Structure formats: structure tokens, C-alpha cells
Amino acid sequence: MTYFLQILISGLVIGCIYGMAALGFTIVFNATRVINFANGEFLMLGGLATAAVIGAEASGWGTVAAVLVAAALTTLVGLLMQALAFDKAKSRDLQMLVMLTIGITLMLRGGASIVFGRSVSFVNDFGGFPELDAGGVFIPPQGLWIALAMMAVSLALWLLFSHTTIGKAMQAASMEPRAAALCGIEPRHMALLAFAIAGLIGGLAGALMAPLAPPFYENGIALGLKGFAAAIAGGLGNPIGAVLGGLLIGLVESLSAGYGASGYKDAVSFLLLVAVLIVRPAGLLGKLQVKRV
Amino acid sequence: MQVFKTSHGRDALGFLAMAVTLLLIHTLVRDHFYRSVLLQAIIFAVAATGMTLLVGFAGQISLGQNAFMAMGAYGFAYQVQKFGLHPLFALGLATLLPTVVAYAIARPILRLSGHYLALATLALGSAGYIFASRWTDVTGGLDPGILDLPKFTLVSAWGGDQFFPLAALCLMLVTGLSLVLVHSAIGRSLHAIHTSELVAACSGIQVERTKAAIFALAAGCAGLSGALYALFMRSFNASSFSIMISIELLMMVIVGSLSTVWGSLIGALLVTLLPHALEHFESAKLFVYGTIMTLVVMFMPNGLASSLYGSLRQLVTAGRKA
Numbered sequence: 001m002t003y004f005l006q007i008l009i010s011g012l013v014i015g016c017i018y019g020m021a022a023l024g025f026t027i028v029f030n031a032t033r034v035i036n037f038a039n040g041e042f043l044m045l046g047g048l049a050t051a052a053v054i055g056a057e058a059s060g061w062g063t064v065a066a067v068l069v070a071a072a073l074t075t076l077v078g079l080l081m082q083a084l085a086f087d088k089a090k091s092r093d094l095q096m097l098v099m100l101t102i103g104i105t106l107m108l109r110g111g112a113s114i115v116f117g118r119s120v121s122f123v124n125d126f127g128g129f130p131e132l133d134a135g136g137v138f139i140p141p142q143g144l145w146i147a148l149a150m151m152a153v154s155l156a157l158w159l160l161f162s163h164t165t166i167g168k169a170m171q172a173a174s175m176e177p178r179a180a181a182l183c184g185i186e187p188r189h190m191a192l193l194a195f196a197i198a199g200l201i202g203g204l205a206g207a208l209m210a211p212l213a214p215p216f217y218e219n220g221i222a223l224g225l226k227g228f229a230a231a232i233a234g235g236l237g238n239p240i241g242a243v244l245g246g247l248l249i250g251l252v253e254s255l256s257a258g259y260g261a262s263g264y265k266d267a268v269s270f271l272l273l274v275a276v277l278i279v280r281p282a283g284l285l286g287k288l289q290v291k292r293v
Numbered sequence: 294m295q296v297f298k299t300s301h302g303r304d305a306l307g308f309l310a311m312a313v314t315l316l317l318i319h320t321l322v323r324d325h326f327y328r329s330v331l332l333q334a335i336i337f338a339v340a341a342t343g344m345t346l347l348v349g350f351a352g353q354i355s356l357g358q359n360a361f362m363a364m365g366a367y368g369f370a371y372q373v374q375k376f377g378l379h380p381l382f383a384l385g386l387a388t389l390l391p392t393v394v395a396y397a398i399a400r401p402i403l404r405l406s407g408h409y410l411a412l413a414t415l416a417l418g419s420a421g422y423i424f425a426s427r428w429t430d431v432t433g434g435l436d437p438g439i440l441d442l443p444k445f446t447l448v449s450a451w452g453g454d455q456f457f458p459l460a461a462l463c464l465m466l467v468t469g470l471s472l473v474l475v476h477s478a479i480g481r482s483l484h485a486i487h488t489s490e491l492v493a494a495c496s497g498i499q500v501e502r503t504k505a506a507i508f509a510l511a512a513g514c515a516g517l518s519g520a521l522y523a524l525f526m527r528s529f530n531a532s533s534f535s536i537m538i539s540i541e542l543l544m545m546v547i548v549g550s551l552s553t554v555w556g557s558l559i560g561a562l563l564v565t566l567l568p569h570a571l572e573h574f575e576s577a578k579l580f581v582y583g584t585i586m587t588l589v590v591m592f593m594p595n596g597l598a599s600s601l602y603g604s605l606r607q608l609v610t611a612g613r614k615a
Contacts, residue, residue: 030350033411034408035407035408035412035414037408044564055462058521080299085587085591087590088591089590093406093594094406094408095352095354095407096590096594097408097587098354098407098408098411099354099547099584099590100410100584100591101588102411102540102543103358103582103583103584103585103586103587103588103590104587105581105583106540106580106582106583106586107579107580107583107584107587108456108581108582108583109583110577110578110580110582111580111583113576113579113580114576114577114580118576119309122439168568219417219535221419222419225412225415225419227414231414261427263423263427264355264423264424264427265425266419267418267419267420267423267424267427270416270417270419270420270423271416272419273412273413273414273416274402274416274417277405277409277412277413278401278402278404278405278413281405281409
């Protein structure tokens, strides 16, 4: 039983990370109808930047600074991605946009390997919480940070979309771009904002997961696929679904690693993604009509 | 000479030129290093040709070709090592295996389009790599992998390098088949599907079946390429079939052409040569690929070589008029 609970907890922790990755896909998709292939690279960059800033030992304010630097970097990357590439792309052909996102993914991956090097970096736990032991079930301090971040991000997004003018403008631009433009909302600015938010959340998630999964320049594609799997499982375009989908993917992965072949855990989530895409393209929560952002 | 002005005639001439070039390479290039680099280009061109049909003509993207290549390579190695089959026979079966698998999964997969198709095939390709590196009973995984496949000799009395002609023949077969296909009714159907699946279906084209067939064909090309790769390397491991191979194949199509079969040959040659030609290229490879792909897609949607050729022709015609 404790083994099972332990697996559940580690699944939920990693699920929060996938949920944040899925939120990036969702927000950008809602604003631009583009599925940003490069979303996983935000997490990869966030992790590598954190490792580069704090090295292996610093803690306290050093950690806070590192997380801020990582999130700022990925926010900037997100902004540039939209401003320099998507906004400027000549062709609106879907296939071309797909290849454009793949090209950007490769650029970020290659750029990271040049700037941060090709070795695996290691980051210590952020600390700050005591190591909790609930009847034999160990609750990792880093997991608490991740869960808190997930809640903070969800709350902030909820406030943004339901209580601020700019959030409502984003919703309007995604629902009906022409009508929104007539009301004085510039859809291109909203797209820029969406990419910045996706970058911010991705960088934060990448920084927080750095102590759990050593940052490496090749990690982006797998993280992106899992984030996308989470977004699809929850019904693409639905932020609440994205978070739930993330938790689901995390649990599935953790359970298959704990009770099945641990070497194949990534393959399980990838095949699950393909199955959901084919069988239930509206997502596992498709029937549950949550208000779309 | 009128016949060479039609696209059929030009392609026939091109095919002849390709055959002569391959023969010249075989007889003239003696240097071991250049020979093996050219062989690599030929082997990848086999897979890239299938990719051009799929991406360029049918407009369906696949990032899972590495899984089909792995199927071909391991299928080939398994038949030769475990059953002791003749390499030519094994080559045929190793091509057939991914073709059948791809045809079986094609219909549900190809219901997806655009980003969904790209990500679904990327997921399949990634899963394929995981199986290649973990299913050690068949693949040998990352270490040791497959070791010491026999050197290819069809008739031992002939001597010399008999693998190059085999690879060259495979490439000519694939290219010839693709050219025939492109000029046939199927080629025109693919074009229609690329433009609009709805219109194609309304014109009586069996969209699902055509797409599935071309997906299977591209997978077969990848399988053949993988089997040739196995026979060429003779010892290899799972790292040869990472998702990067699928991306390099896509690079070959983009660098070459999205609208002619010949582009994949140019693309395969360039993408294979570049790392050998430039020193320290390895560390910047990903970044350079990404930059090229981004720029080509943004500014030359027909593919790099194709667009350059187009502008060249425009210049020439403008020159004639002036």
C-alpha cells in the first residue's frame, strides 16, 4: 500500500509538470490555432538556465534568482518566437507552419547545446520544506514546490482570464479574431502575450523539475510530447482539462514505471497519446464541457 | 529532341543521367572514405525519396520514419543471423515488414492532419526508438547492438565491392518507381489530395486508400533504406535510429524539393556531405538544421534547391528577353 501511495505521489508531482507544459500548448493554441511544437523546449531551457545560474550547490536567494532568470529567459524566447517567426511566416499553409515549428524546435535545441554544453547538469533540491513522512509515505520537498507552483499558475491564469480586461481580450481574440479586431483588440498582440505566458510557465516548470530530472539539451522533445499528450487527453483548448490531463499522464507513467517495465514508461505515454488522438480526438474529458478560454 | 522538353522526357533523361553517374562513381571513385560517404548518401536517398512522395506530393508529414528504418534494419539482421537467410531474400522481407505494418496503421493515423499528424508520428517514432534500445533480445539495444553481419557478396568469383551496385540498384528502383507513380493517375490523385481532400474525394479519388498506400510506400522505402544501412554498417546499435533520423529525412526533403523526386537525391547528398565537409560541424549541426528549416519554410516554401533552381530559370528567361 505504501508503495502504491508513493507511486501515486511521484506521479502527481511529475503530472503537475506535464500539466504546466500542457497549459503552454493550450494557451498558444487558443490564441493562434498553432500547436507549438517547441513548447517542450521552454522546459528544457528553463532547466538548463537554472542549472547554469545556481550550479550544483547554491540555495536560498540563489535559487530564487535562478528560477527568475530561467523564467525570464523562456519568456523572452517565447516572445521572439512569435515576433520573428510565426508573425513573419509568408505561408499560412498548415504543413509549412508545422515545419516552421519543427525548425524552431531544432534551433532552440541546437542553440541550447552550444550555449549550455552537451553534458547533463545536476541541480540540488530547492529545500525550504522539511522532508515529510506520512506513515511511511515520503513526500519530497521539491514535489511540494511543484504542487504549489501548479496551484499558483492555475490561480493566476484564472484571475487573468476571468477578472482582467486583457484576459478577456485574449479570450475574445481567440473566439472571433475579426470581431475582436473591430473592438480594438489587436490579435497579434494577444498572440505575442500568449507565447510570453507559455514561455513563462514552461520556464518555471523546467526550473522546478531540474532537481528531479537532470536538465539536458535533448529533453525538450519528450517533454513536449508529454505536455501535448496531456493537453490532448484533457481536450485541446481547455485549460482545466490540460491540468487534469497532465496529472493523468503523470499517474499513468508513474504506475507503468512502478508496476510494469520502467524502461518503457515513455513509450507507454507516447502510445497513449496516439491512441487518444485516434479514438477520442476531443479528449478524454471531451463531454465535460468546461468553458473554453 | 522535342521529347525532352516534356516533363516525362526530362525525367527519363534525368533517370538515365543518374544511372550513368552511379556507374561512373562505382568505377572511378576508388578512395574508401569518399565511397562510403557516397554510399551513405545513396542509402538515405532511398528513404528520402519515399519521404518526398509522402510530404511533398501527398502533403502528409511523418516524423516516425526512424521506426520504419529500424524495423527494416533489425528485420534484416534477424533473418540473416537467426535464420541464415540469403541477404537478398532478407532485404525483400525487411522491406515488406514495415510496408505491411504501415499499411495496417495508416488509416487511423492519417485521419489526423497537420500538427496532429506530425506529433502522432513523432510519438510513434519516439516509441520505436525506445523499443529499439530496450527490446534487447531482438535488437541488442544500445550496447552491443547488432554485431558482425556478413559482408555482402552475391557471387564470390566476381570479387570487388558488390554492395555499391546493390545499393545503387535499389536507389534506381525506388526512384524509377516514384517517377512512374508521379506521372500516373496516382500521382495526380496525390496532388489533388494535397490541395484539398474534400475536392479530391468529390472527384472520385479514394482519399483514404491512396493516402494509406503512399504512407505504406514511404515506410517500405524507409525499411529498405534501414536494411541497406544494416548491410552497409554490418555492426550498429539503436542510436542509429533515434528521432533525429526522421528529422534529417525531413531536412533532405526541405533542402531538396517538395515538388520533384529529384530533390530528395540532392537533399540526401547535401545533408550527408555537410557534416563531413565542415569541421566542427557536429556541435552546430542541430542549430544549423533548425535555422535552415526555419528560413526555408519562411521564405522558400518549395524547398531550397527547388526555389534556387526556379529563380535561376527566371533569371535566364529574363536574360533572354532582355
